[in-house]
Amino acid sequence: MKIDIRTQEHGVTVALAGEFDTIATTEMSDRLNEILELTDRPVTVDCSELEYISSSGLRFFMQLKRGSERRGGSVSLVGLNEDVKEIFRLSGFCNLFDIQ
Amino acid sequence: MKKIIPHLPVGDKLSVIFIMAVILAVLVTQYAVNIRKDKDVARERMTREMVIVEQRLIFELADVEYAVSVMRPTAAHMLHHPDSLQALTHRMVRFISNLQAAGIAFEPYYFPEHGKWYEPSSWRKGNMIFDEQSGGPHHDYFSMDWYREGLTADPEHGHWTHPYQDNTQDDKWVTTFSMPLFDENDSIIGVIATDVALDTLRRVLKKSEPYKGSVCRLTDLNGHVIASSDSILPDPEKCFTDSMRVGNYDLMVHLSCPKKAIYGSTILMELLTLALMSVCIALLIWIGRHSIHSISELHEARESQRELEREMEVAHNIQMGILRTDFPPGVSAHLLPMQEVGGDLYDFCERDGALWFIVGDVSGKGVPAAMMMGATVTLFRNAVRRCEAPADIVSEINTTLSDHNPNLMFVTAFVGRLDLQHGLLTYCCAGHNPPVLNGEVMNIAPDIPIGFRSDYCYRQHNCLFPKGTRLVLYTDGITEARNQEHEQMGLDRLRDIIRSQDNGTAEKTVMCVIEAVCDFCEDCDQTDDMAVMCIVNDRAPQQPALTLSNTLSEVTRAKELLRDYCDALALTDKQSREMCLALEEALVNVVNYAYPEGHSGVIRLDIIASADNGRRRLVLVISDEGTPFDPTAQPEVNVGDAVNARQAGGLGILFYKTLMDEVSYRRSDDGCNILIMTKTFAN
Missing domain, CATH: 3.30.450.20 (PAS domain)
Structure with a gap:
């Protein structure tokens, strides 16, 4: 699992690559806080390199969305592959996120 | 030689x-x-x-x-x-x-x-x-x-x-x-x-x-x-x-x-x-003296040749000594070098309930091939102690041999890990001849032989290896053996011979192949070494398969094993990922909640894969001795809830119940939670 956080003037881009499983989620908790610090700007999560996501991974997204909404920001997801999109659909998360 | x-x-x-x-x-x-x-x-x-x-x-x-x-x-x-x-x-x-x-x-x-x-x-x-x-x-x-x-x-x-x-x-x-x-x-x-x-x-x-x-x-x-x-x-x-x-x-x-x-x-x-x-x-005297010198040289040469022959005999004994003959049940192999020493090789090792094996063929013949053979066997033995996968073993051997290969020799090899208990064969084929599995030549896409590129990334594959499965590995000396009419033995003949031994032991199969080749060649001198190895799974599966501790890192290990089975069942990447997700969600629940926090516990995983009559079936059995918990009885999470309303748990159960065909739970008499998940795949 790789995460790349790029801060730009008009927003933050978070690129995720690899498998977002339970282990990866526990390792990502610090990075989540780092991202949440930046959520005064719109956050775009680039999922084009994301191959797998478990419920723990979804939980990361939920925490991100809650945190950013609390700060008035927004989270949008881009580049989801069909398999990952299927998980989002299965979990109802597709209704919660702005998926492009 | x-x-x-x-x-x-x-x-x-x-x-x-x-x-x-x-x-x-x-x-x-x-x-x-x-x-x-x-x-x-x-x-x-x-x-x-x-x-x-x-x-x-x-x-x-x-x-x-x-x-x-x-x-x-x-x-x-x-x-x-x-x-x-x-x-x-x-x-x-x-x-x-x-x-x-x-x-x-x-x-x-x-x-x-x-x-x-x-x-x-x-x-x-x-x-x-x-x-x-x-x-x-x-x-x-x-x-x-x-x-x-x-x-x-x-x-x-x-x-x-x-x-x-x-x-x-x-x-x-x-x-x-x-x-x-x-x-x-x-x-x-x-x-x-x-x-x-x-x-x-x-x-x-x-x-x-x-x-x-x-x-x-x-x-x-x-x-x-x-x-x-x-x-x-x-x-x-x-x-x-x-x-x-x-x-x-x-x-x-x-x-x-x-x-x-x-x-x-x-x-x-x-x-x-x-x-x-x-x-x-004067010339006669000079040449005469030279001839005497030459004759003594010839004598010395003969002496040194005799010495060499003695050394070759020792080398032969050493090489034969390298080859293991203490075959475990269901395994047999035979090697016939055409000269005193040769470049064919086989080896095996039992570790963690699996049989690790290699059959290989070094390019060339004689002493150089024999030295390479010795190096390859040694590297295999070292690698097999550490590596978790056949591809890793091949990669390790490849890296070492490629980096120190001035004569550009190469080795074709078939390295496998056979989990006899779970009937799963994981293998890596580095340019080697396709083995015969249950009388059929395996259809595999081989990787390049060992010794060419140290940075080459070898792939590995899986196949089911249930009880009664018979695998015959060989080197090209067998299939390319020629008779007096210059005909080659060929893969078809070899396959037919192996088929005729469907019910024989591994040892009998090996001897039958060797005898058949010798009969085929009659008295024709063969140029290439020959090696045959046969592995028959004659062990009944034992339960459980994988024993895990209640830590998250164990989940990764279980997923890797499941992936091999998925590969063996030839599932698509999507199907494989779905099975892994189901297993992960089920296991994470057990790891996190079955035992009180800070208490270590044991989780057993059994993966039963079968491919009968074109129907592929995967059964995952997870058992623990923790707090009784029936996931099937949990209320389903409402996926329509808004973010803020969503609870932390429940999604995992939803996932595996959705992804698997059937999920059942029972509490055993000896106090275990047993979760059984089944999925069948149509061809």
Whole structure:
């Protein structure tokens, strides 16, 4: 699992690559806080390199969305592959996120 | 093993010696023949020359005889004028240059008026010719040889006296020719005689000089020298001398030629011959010594070859010693190197309830291949202790061999991990021949052989290996073995042989393959090593498969194992990921909640994969001894809830219940939670 956080003037881009499983989620908790610090700007999560996501991974997204909404920001997801999109659909998360 | 034959051109040297010896023999013979020939030629030439001299002498003497025989009738006519006979002798001496003197001697009182002796004669002295009647008491010719013998001589041929020194003529050597003189009544009345000064014949002798420095001598029969072409007598040591009698005369002619002169003409040739002979001898000695050196070299080479053969035997034993023969049940292998050592290899190892194995073939043959083989087996043994996957083993061997591979050798290998208990074979094929699985040639996409690129990323594959499965691995020495008709054994024949052994043990299968190849080849020499390995899964699956502790990192390990099964079932990536997600969600729940926080516990996972009649089935069984918890009884999460309303849990259960066909839970009698998840895949 790789995460790349790029801060730009008009927003933050978070690129995720690899498998977002339970282990990866526990390792990502610090990075989540780092991202949440930046959520005064719109956050775009680039999922084009994301191959797998478990419920723990979804939980990361939920925490991100809650945190950013609390700060008035927004989270949008881009580049989801069909398999990952299927998980989002299965979990109802597709209704919660702005998926492009 | 390639036989090492030292490069020793001893044969060539022997040929050279033989040729040189022949040349030498020819030269020696020629030299001997030459000397002999030279002698013969010289002798022949001398004889020829002497014959010429002799003929000339005879001619000179015959001249005298002729003159006498011509004069005789004239003398007979002049008997009435005895005083005029003096004129006749004068003319004879004058016209016949050889004559020293000429005389006509009459019998006692033939001319009574002249008394008892009457011998009108003429003789030469310098350029003068003197005439006188020399007979008388002081010159009683009746007793002289020339007179007495002349009277009785053959009237036609006359008589020559022995050469003698005439005291009346300064002791000059003379010979006298005399013929009887007849009157008209054919009565002998006296003798007509002529003295030949033998020294005048010297000019004849001097004409004869066949070789420079030759000396020609005229002697009487006793060897008294009468005349010589040179005043210096030849040294008999330094000369060849030949002699012959001059006609019927009591004269001998001797021709002496200096050896130096005779051989002078051929001496250069002989020197050259000698020089050549010397060179030949020197060369012979040199080559001979070299040959001896070569022969000792050859001897040494043979010794070292024997030494090498002994070493090869040891190497063979070492190589055979490397190969394990302590086969576990269901495993057998055999290796047939075509030379003392070879490049085929197999090895196996049991670890963590799995059989790890390798069958390989090093490029090339003999010692280099054998060394590479030893290295490969060693690297396999090291890698198998650490690596978790066949691809990792191959990669590790590849990295080491590629980095130190100056001779660009390579190894094809099939490395596998057979989880006998779970009936799962995980393998990596590095350019090796496809094995035969249950009588069918495996359809695999091999990776490149080991040794080419150290950074090559090898892939691995899985296949189900339930009880009764039979895998036969081999090297190309088997399939490429040729018979007398140059036909190859081929994969089809091998497959048929393996099929005929469907129910045999692994050992029987291996021996059957080896025997079949030997039968096929008959007595044909094979060039390549052969190796066969057979693995039969004769073990019943044992439960449980994977025992995990209640930590999250164990989830990863379980997922990896499941992936192998998914691969073995040939599931798509999506299907594989879905199965992994289901397992992860189920396991994470157990890890997080089955045991109280801080307490370690055991979680067992069993994965049962089957592919019967085209239906692929995957069963995941998770059991723990923790707090009773039935996920199937949990209320379903409302996926329509807003973010803020969503609870943390529940999603996982939703996932696996959705992704699997069937999820069931039971609490066992011995206090275990048992979760069974099943999924069937259509082809």
